[in-house]
Amino acid sequence: MQMNKMQFLTSGFTSSEPSGASALATKLALFHRLSAEEHSALQSLSCRVRKVDAEQVFVQDGTSENHVFVIIQGFAYRYKLLDDGRRQILGFVLPGDLCDTDAGKSVRHDHFVAAMQESEVGMIAVADLAALRAKYPNINKACSLAAMLERSILRQWVMNVGQRNAVQRISHLLCEISIRLKAVGQENADGSINFPLTQAALADTMGLTTVHVNRSLKQLRKDGLIALRSHRLTILDYGRLADLAGFDEDYLQLMCYPAVGAQARNDSYGADSKCQAL
Amino acid sequence: MQMNKMQFLTSGFTSSEPSGASALATKLALFHRLSAEEHSALQSLSCRVRKVDAEQVFVQDGTSENHVFVIIQGFAYRYKLLDDGRRQILGFVLPGDLCDTDAGKSVRHDHFVAAMQESEVGMIAVADLAALRAKYPNINKACSLAAMLERSILRQWVMNVGQRNAVQRISHLLCEISIRLKAVGQENADGSINFPLTQAALADTMGLTTVHVNRSLKQLRKDGLIALRSHRLTILDYGRLADLAGFDEDYLQLMCYPAVGAQARNDSYGADSKCQAL
DNA sequence: CGAATTGTTGATCTTGATCAACCCTTGTGG
DNA sequence: CCACAAGGGTTGATCAAGATCAACAATTCG
Numbered sequence: 240m241q242m243n244k245m246q247f248l249t250s251g252f253t254s255s256e257p258s259g260a261s262a263l264a265t266k267l268a269l270f271h272r273l274s275a276e277e278h279s280a281l282q283s284l285s286c287r288v289r290k291v292d293a294e295q296v297f298v299q300d301g302t303s304e305n306h307v308f309v310i311i312q313g314f315a316y317r318y319k320l321l322d323d324g325r326r327q328i329l330g331f332v333l334p335g336d337l338c339d340t341d342a343g344k345s346v347r348h349d350h351f352v353a354a355m356q357e358s359e360v361g362m363i364a365v366a367d368l369a370a371l372r373a374k375y376p377n378i379n380k381a382c383s384l385a386a387m388l389e390r391s392i393l394r395q396w397v398m399n400v401g402q403r404n405a406v407q408r409i410s411h412l413l414c415e416i417s418i419r420l421k422a423v424g425q426e427n428a429d430g431s432i433n434f435p436l437t438q439a440a441l442a443d444t445m446g447l448t449t450v451h452v453n454r455s456l457k458q459l460r461k462d463g464l465i466a467l468r469s470h471r472l473t474i475l476d477y478g479r480l481a482d483l484a485g486f487d488e489d490y491l492q493l494m495c496y497p498a499v500g501a502q503a504r505n506d507s508y509g510a511d512s513k514c515q516a517l
Numbered sequence: 518m519q520m521n522k523m524q525f526l527t528s529g530f531t532s533s534e535p536s537g538a539s540a541l542a543t544k545l546a547l548f549h550r551l552s553a554e555e556h557s558a559l560q561s562l563s564c565r566v567r568k569v570d571a572e573q574v575f576v577q578d579g580t581s582e583n584h585v586f587v588i589i590q591g592f593a594y595r596y597k598l599l600d601d602g603r604r605q606i607l608g609f610v611l612p613g614d615l616c617d618t619d620a621g622k623s624v625r626h627d628h629f630v631a632a633m634q635e636s637e638v639g640m641i642a643v644a645d646l647a648a649l650r651a652k653y654p655n656i657n658k659a660c661s662l663a664a665m666l667e668r669s670i671l672r673q674w675v676m677n678v679g680q681r682n683a684v685q686r687i688s689h690l691l692c693e694i695s696i697r698l699k700a701v702g703q704e705n706a707d708g709s710i711n712f713p714l715t716q717a718a719l720a721d722t723m724g725l726t727t728v729h730v731n732r733s734l735k736q737l738r739k740d741g742l743i744a745l746r747s748h749r750l751t752i753l754d755y756g757r758l759a760d761l762a763g764f765d766e767d768y769l770q771l772m773c774y775p776a777v778g779a780q781a782r783n784d785s786y787g788a789d790s791k792c793q794a795l
Numbered sequence: 796c797g798a799a800t801t802g803t804t805g806a807t808c809t810t811g812a813t814c815a816a817c818c819c820t821t822g823t824g825g
Numbered sequence: 826c827c828a829c830a831a832g833g834g835t836t837g838a839t840c841a842a843g844a845t846c847a848a849c850a851a852t853t854c855g
Contacts, residue, residue, distance in 0.1 A: 322763065327675060347767070349669055379651070380647075383664070394627065396671075397607055400679045401723070404842075438802065445679070448845075449802085450803085450846095451843055453802065453804085454804090456802095457803085469852080485599060485600065682810075683811070715833065715834090716834065725811075725812090726812055728811085728836090729810085729811055731836085732836090
């Protein structure tokens, strides 16, 4: 897959809204118990909201950024380019996810991040987040754990591309995305999910060609495992699909902070009391 | 590659020595400027040193650990297993590197870590390191950056396995290991490095078969790019090798903290003042 | 409606897998 | 010191998953 044209930032900000900081707070609360004070500190983080178009790049390779991005809604992806134009997709950034959390300082990006569909991202000053992390240990730990989850997912991807065949790779990815989206409530009433990847994007994710992705999807449909059309994915038989893919959702469970003894639940803002996958 | 037999911990501790904490301090200092106080706090971290045999597993999948490990000397690797016994190597842990830095709490491991050759590892209580991170912002940042480097390397690996052919993948890995080892002073007088991977391990790293690894190495030797025998690697033509692999060492430069204005250098313990790759 | 993007299919080719020997080195015990 | 075993490395022959090339169909969108 060649990357031909790619739009760049046209700098269109909408005015300051609370939703960015709020999405962040909700997400971090899944990783580690936060005190009421910490929660409200997060809520009051100044966060500019920006709309980005589909295929718009908002983190540039080689640049360094004074902001951390939170995806408020939509679907973004990280990628690298090879000299000859081939693209490797390195991860997906879903609602509530952060780009480059753990930068306590500005760091040179080694990859791009672009929106897969029209999305809303929140921008938080690196210094602001760093200050919060320095002051509030639980926020700091939650950020570290979020970064750890990202590594955990990356390891699965290496496993995926290194050891599995085309059908398994694709199945594995579908399972991952499905679980991650559902965990943040992004599920449609009919059980389907928003799946904005073209077959070309899938190919660049899995290290395959579009032709082969097409044939593999055909196979998955024929076997009654999935329904996928016009960017809507329904997993028809999760059990068989996960089995085929060798998918074990445990690696996504980092967000589940352990029960803290008999301590009452309402002393903190920790989303549901139930242990929840990402 | 099948994993047949694999030795497990026989719990042999040698008595407490300073070298573990010291290796850690030196490494972290490369990521972020540390104050004298922070540096000595690291030095006085209690750290038990343990010898591990070649092929001995010291971090178990599915378990959680109260310790963070520092490799003092030797060579370790992370890996996952598939049901059918296939192994995917997910990263190498070199002298000074940490396993699972960012666990502010005990976390369930999603992979194994084993020694590739006889090694020495230091064990630091998770709680101790967490306390230091909470107290000293620069230590905290350095740990976050170390974790970030690990992600950065993982992204390169996905790129590698997803987009490059056998010869390129192997070349890329050789470049990575070479730079990382040399950056921590692990270079022999003749310019060679310790390279304890068997061809089978290389295969499990790159998602190839041993046969194909063997043929690719033959190619690299024939082209005068490397010399490799009895676990000693010499890169004969780094320029051509890196070029062939599409290797750009920038992604390893996270350790290089930026110059902090005109501030004098000797107010902190920051290894060399020169920007140094990992 | 027409252009562009995305998806689908067939034919053929290539990289790397698989299977099967065999060699070389290293280490061990008699 | 030699014999032998075992692990690792090397080579050849054959096979298959996935790549490449080339059309063309179906959607989407202005």
